[in-house]
Amino acid sequence: MRDLEKYKGIIPAFYACYDEQGEVSPERVQKLAKYYLEKGVKGLYVGGSSGECIYQTVSERKLVLENVMAAVGGKMTIIAHIASPSTRDSVALAKHAESLGVDALAAIPPIYFVLPEDAIEDYWASMAEATNLDFIIYNIPQTTGYGLTVELLNKMLTREQVVGVKNSSMPVMDINNFKLNSHREIVVFNGPDEQFVGGRTMGADGGIGGTYGVMPEAYLKADQLIKENKLAEALELQYAINQIIFKMVSCDGNLYDVMKKILALDGMEIGKARLPLPQITEADLPIIEEARRMIHDLLAKIAV
């Protein structure tokens, strides 16, 4: 029986860390990973959307994971997103992640070509069967064009490595559907941060999110309130979180570039988001300052 407890909690989607020239910065990767360890989150989701995996080479992705593991391996749960456009590169990344001792692999479906479901199954199966690590399906139809079905989930669950779904689809009911209709117990992660409380109350065991990185304490608190059955307080906190997210996404620059700027203003410089992601503009700076002030105010409020 695999240990699912290590996934139940708050897991920030780790940001891509670059130097001033836009190259992966091992030092900044390690510094950011240690920062989250100190915050007390359950683990890290490395190389996902927020990790800009889609814009990194295979060797850059390996370098990031090596440095996360050097900094915090064995001290928190590490999920490595390893999907690449080709099955070949994905399997290579899976084996590399296994050699570093991560807890789990995760993978989106194949991108660009619209493939039939049996090809998607083969793609995921190649990665899942390449190692004995836990394997998590990453369902994010708004970017990949494929929405996970319960049928394919259950086919994937015939492989003992498959332990769950990171669900970034918008309907909260998808979480409930996967949780209730899987043929065996699985772990389900809420993906959209704007509905963390909704996802958790509809069956998600924890969350993996891109905005956790700029306000981990807020999600830790929301999770705690849910566990204590203080749902009205959890919802109030969710609404405050959402006002911050709505503020951040009102920038012209991409959300990742916005969040990196917020971290930089707080002393955690991790570079810019990689092109073609839109970069923050001069006009974004006051909005970013406002979002940062809202984060500080919220964290001060929940600290008391």
Ligand SMILES: CC(=O)N[C@@H]([C@@H](O)[C@H](O)[C@H](O)CO)[C@@H](O)CC(=O)C(=O)O
């Ligand atoms: C498309 C996207 O990045 N979605 C995020 C959300 O956390 C998202 O940033 C948040 O809900 C703000 O809209 C996650 O579901 C994805 C994620 O955690 C990741 O792989 O980085």
